[in-house]
Amino acid sequence: MNRSFGFSASSIVPRDDFPRAKLVDLNRYMRDWYVIAHKPPSITRTAHNSVERYRRGGDDRVDVTFTFRKGGFGGKQKTMRPTGYVVPDTGNAVWAMQFIWPIKMQFVIAYVSDDYRHTIVARERLDFVWIMSSEPSIEATDYSRLVERVARIGYNPSHLRVVPQQKERRGE
16 A cells, blocks of 8 residues: 655654554544544643544545634634645545645544534544544543543653633623
């Protein structure tokens, strides 16, 4: 299998034994996902109200809008608009996420619940991980199960940061 995709020289498709959803229904996956916890990149270490919004941009393209408040609920809202490219023959579970052309980073949907309420996005390098939900809060038992999954992937759960979420008021 060709493990590179698009313009990126780096590996996008993870090794065969790296956990990933068998088949992701892209139409069901396209929604707002609230980041419940993450092992964050430096830019989102103090993020509040983190939300990933996925919309179909074509057969293999996903338009993403990522918003968060920096440093607190009253912090400045930041927005990023990367583009995801669904890697063929991966059950739609592996994307090449492009924040800056031509660099694409691996984005693996390691898990999505049958009802599409919860998801885990991971990377083979174990540098970042996101636990996300279709709602801004999550039941403690569901969260514990998702953290256990993250640990089975190989992440240290103590490195997870819970992302504070609160309903945004109109006009903010």
